Amino acid sequence: MTATVIDGKAFAAKVRGKVGEHVARLKADHGITPGLAVVLVGEDPASQVYVRSKGKMTVEVGMNSYEHKLDVNTSEATLLKVIEELNADPDVHGILVQLPLPDHLDSDLVINAIDPAKDVDGFHVSNVGLLGTGQKSMVPCTPLGCLMMLREHHGSISGMNAVVIGRSNIVGKPMAQLLLNDSCTVTIAHSRTKDLQETVKRADIVVAAVGRPEMVTGDWIKEGATVIDVGINRIDAGLKDDGSPKTRLVGDVDYASCAAVAGAITPVPGGVGPMTIACLLANTVTACSRANGLKEPEGLTA
Numbered sequence: 001m002t003a004t005v006i007d008g009k010a011f012a013a014k015v016r017g018k019v020g021e022h023v024a025r026l027k028a029d030h031g032i033t034p035g036l037a038v039v040l041v042g043e044d045p046a047s048q049v050y051v052r053s054k055g056k057m058t059v060e061v062g063m064n065s066y067e068h069k070l071d072v073n074t075s076e077a078t079l080l081k082v083i084e085e086l087n088a089d090p091d092v093h094g095i096l097v098q099l100p101l102p103d104h105l106d107s108d109l110v111i112n113a114i115d116p117a118k119d120v121d122g123f124h125v126s127n128v129g130l131l132g133t134g135q136k137s138m139v140p141c142t143p144l145g146c147l148m149m150l151r152e153h154h155g156s157i158s159g160m161n162a163v164v165i166g167r168s169n170i171v172g173k174p175m176a177q178l179l180l181n182d183s184c185t186v187t188i189a190h191s192r193t194k195d196l197q198e199t200v201k202r203a204d205i206v207v208a209a210v211g212r213p214e215m216v217t218g219d220w221i222k223e224g225a226t227v228i229d230v231g232i233n234r235i236d237a238g239l240k241d242d243g244s245p246k247t248r249l250v251g252d253v254d255y256a257s258c259a260a261v262a263g264a265i266t267p268v269p270g271g272v273g274p275m276t277i278a279c280l281l282a283n284t285v286t287a288c289s290r291a292n293g294l295k296e297p298e299g300l301t302a
């Protein structure tokens with residue numbers, strides 16, 4: 001079997017298109033422009049790229065983008081003050097603090113200082129609780145993107161066996177919750193799971209979010225299963241012509257061997273990654289609609 005490639009880049013463009021349509025309606029019918037504030041502390045190169053990309057795409061869909069770039073040594077008190085001001089700003093409907101934060105800052109404390117209604121990352125403990133109890137919440141962007149791709153590919157995923165590899169608060173746990181809310185039978189596997197390979201082999205849906213380059217190989221995958229690769233790992237790829245080191249982006253899944261067995265698979269790059277930012281924009285327009293007591297966009301929430 002050769003797997004169908006689930007094109008996250010193309011799907012993300014469609015999601016951004018829908019967000020743009022909803023933003024245009026909010027502006028034309030209600031005179032409201034959704035606003036997204038992104039806070040970056042420090043100069044982590046990957047985070048800088050993601051934040052730039054978020055700002056650019058926010059503007060492209062017609063929303064206002066507010067960037068707050070803070071020095072790497074910013075104190076917790078200063079960061080909390082910035083969040084407090086954004087919470088109180090009526091033009092800001094979504095707030096995101098780019099992770100990881102520098103070590104001296106307590107991520108949980110910072111995230112839980114965000115107004116849950118503006119928490120477009122869905123990481124605030126109130127949103128985690130709401131999602132866990134099947135209530136309306138803000139949903140973390142990466143798992144939401146995975147869910148959208150699964151629904152688009154399968155129609156319904158009800159009753160399917162899903163294995164999520166990884167138990168992070170950002171991806172693994174909310175992903176498992178979303179799959180459960182869609183009536184999958186869900187296993188959360190991790191580095192200490194006994195018989196990990198056998199566990200994965202039983203799955204109709206595999207979501208790999210462990211952060212280990214190409215860990216999941218084709219012999220772990222049930223024939224015809226759908227494989228969603230959340231991993232973004234930069235690995236050595238020899239030397240460039242000028243002798244400098246070359247790198248290559250790979251997922252947590254060994255693409256070639258898994259694609260030979262799976263029914264469908266997301267590539268890296270171009271799979272889950274682009275959906276993360278598209279879902280951030282979707283969450284912002286959802287937050288803005290909710291804040292104004294207006295109808296939420298269809299097909300952009302869980």
Ligand SMILES: Nc1nc2c(c(=O)[nH]1)N[C@@H](CN(C=O)c1ccc(C(=O)N[C@@H](CCC(=O)O)C(=O)O)cc1)CN2
Pocket residue numbers: 050096097098099100121141142232249268269270271272273274275276277
């Ligand atoms: N506050 C948050 N911090 C972080 C999140 C998050 O959702 N909220 N997720 C990641 C980083 N991230 C967005 O912030 C992100 C990661 C990857 C991509 C993406 O499009 N990746 C491309 C490849 C890009 C490359 O070449 O490096 C792909 O997979 O095709 C978008 C967003 C951690 N922090």
